[in-house]
Amino acid sequence: MFLISKNGNTSFVLDLLNINSHGLKHAICALISVIASTPQGVDYLISKGMDVLERVISILKDQQDGSVTQRFCIAIL
Numbered sequence: 001m002f003l004i005s006k007n008g009n010t011s012f013v014l015d016l017l018n019i020n021s022h023g024l025k026h027a028i029c030a031l032i033s034v035i036a037s038t039p040q041g042v043d044y045l046i047s048k049g050m051d052v053l054e055r056v057i058s059i060l061k062d063q064q065d066g067s068v069t070q071r072f073c074i075a076i077l
Contacts, residue, residue: 010051017055029072036076
């Protein structure tokens, strides 16, 4: 999905999460939360390190309390 296995790193998903667009962050966090809802998805997301989770925590801290994006970040974690 995010080319983590193919590229051997998390740069693609991190690049998406670093784009300065609230709508895009919301959408990517929604997609990541679906992936993180299964054990295989968690393994996939952390297979090359914790960078994605660290970025999600950073996004979580920047969100307004109670926002949907914040809830997606909590679901990921």
